[in-house]
Amino acid sequence: MNDTPAxxxxxxxxxxxxxxxxxxxxxxxxxxxxxxxxxxxxxxxELELDHITDSHTAEIAAAAVEAAPIAxxxxxxxxxxxxxxxxxxxxxxxxxxxxxxxxxxxxxTHRERLRPPGADPRPLIDRxxxxxxxxxxxxxxxxxxxxxxxxxxxxxxxxxxxxPYELHGDGPRPPVCLGTDDFHTPRELFARAEEAFAHFGGTxxxxxxxxxxxxxxxxxxxxxxxxxxxxxxxxTYMSEPGGAAGPGLISLAVALAGLVxxxxx
Numbered sequence: 001m002n003d004t005p006a007x008x009x010x011x012x013x014x015x016x017x018x019x020x021x022x023x024x025x026x027x028x029x030x031x032x033x034x035x036x037x038x039x040x041x042x043x044x045x046e047l048e049l050d051h052i053t054d055s056h057t058a059e060i061a062a063a064a065v066e067a068a069p070i071a072x073x074x075x076x077x078x079x080x081x082x083x084x085x086x087x088x089x090x091x092x093x094x095x096x097x098x099x100x101x102x103x104x105x106x107x108x109t110h111r112e113r114l115r116p117p118g119a120d121p122r123p124l125i126d127r128x129x130x131x132x133x134x135x136x137x138x139x140x141x142x143x144x145x146x147x148x149x150x151x152x153x154x155x156x157x158x159x160x161x162x163x164p165y166e167l168h169g170d171g172p173r174p175p176v177c178l179g180t181d182d183f184h185t186p187r188e189l190f191a192r193a194e195e196a197f198a199h200f201g202g203t204x205x206x207x208x209x210x211x212x213x214x215x216x217x218x219x220x221x222x223x224x225x226x227x228x229x230x231x232x233x234x235x236t237y238m239s240e241p242g243g244a245a246g247p248g249l250i251s252l253a254v255a256l257a258g259l260v261x262x263x264x265x
Contacts, residue, residue: 008086008132010139011074013065018147019072019260020139021065022154022213025081026058034083034124039113050242051109052081054157056249060237061155063253070264072153075139077132081105082114084128086136087154087213090121099165103129109163137215144224151189151263154179154213154229155256159240166208174204175236179212179229183220189228189263196259200236200252230256 013019028049030038040048058076065071077086082105088094090103100107100114104121108114143150158177162169176197180190197203212229234240237248 007128008078008135009074009076010135011065011076013071013073014264015146017070017072017260017264018143018149019151019153019263020143021061021072021074021256021260022136022152023054023058023061023074024077024086024154024213025052025054025156026056026076027078028053028080029078030080030083037115037119038082039116040108047241048108048114049080049082051159051163053242054155055234055242056238056245057155057157057232059245060232060249060253060256063250064256064260067254067257068260068264070261072260072264073139073143075136079128084124084132086129086132090125090129095167096165099167101165107165109165111164133215137217140215140218140225144222149224149226152213152225152227153256153259153263154227155232156209156229157232157234157237158209160233160235162208168210169208171207172204173208173233175201175233176203177207177209177229177231177233178203178205179210179231180206181212181214181227183223184214184225184227185212186226189226192262193228193230193259196255196262197230197252200248200255 061074084103088103094102096102104124106115140150178193194203209231212227214225214227218225237252238245
């Protein structure tokens with residue numbers, strides 16, 4: 001494992017683009033000192049990474065940038081979500097605490113122990129979570145200043161079969177799930193995403209995963225910040241769990257580029 005991975009990267013797009021592709025869960029990198037606080041042996045950890053990582057979503061986003069007439073910006077997490085999950089609330093507001101998956105996970109996808117009992121999450125939150133949140137907030141601020149709006153497209157994937165950690169895994173599992181927010185997902189944004197991903201066997205809404213990421217500074221406050229989560233079922237583009245990408249990756253990237261283009265007018 002990489003001992004000194006970049007914690008995150010903001011990859012510039014066109015100055016005129018309001019779109020930020022957010023890729024929070026694509027990396028498998030875990031710093032050595034953080035690895036020491038995980039109780040799984042190496043084989044079990046690799047399997048957990050297969051299950052929990054949104055594999056190849058960074059490649060989908062990168063290919064979409066290449067295909068888009070106006071390049072979007074990208075904010076990419078360089079660390080595994082087993083280090084910190086930047087999309088969780090860092091406190092008791094987070095519903096995933098019920099399964100040991102707050103900002104710092106204590107359990108695995110199969111509800112087994114990931115970290116020792118009583119492990120203090122605060123050092124990891126201070127070291128990784130807060131700087132990530134601040135940088136993403138700054139990226140949104142810059143798009144607002146440059147274009148008058150910011151559009152966050154949250155790029156994720158999910159397994160074909162529900163895993164034990166899923167709180168809402170008994171609902172539909174469409175090829176593409178669109179996660180929405182009542183305040184930050186306007187109807188036009190949702191409609192354009194439905195159109196862009198219409199040819200993959202159907203889209204669904206907020207099942208098996210709901211909502212989308214907006215920095216807390218803007219959340220529920222600034223309608224100039226719009227957001228949508230794209231959850232791609234993994235069998236549409238890769239071998240599960242954690243296997244190679246297939247030809248579906250390029251098709252998805254082209255669809256994502258089409259959505260970016262529609263949002264860049």
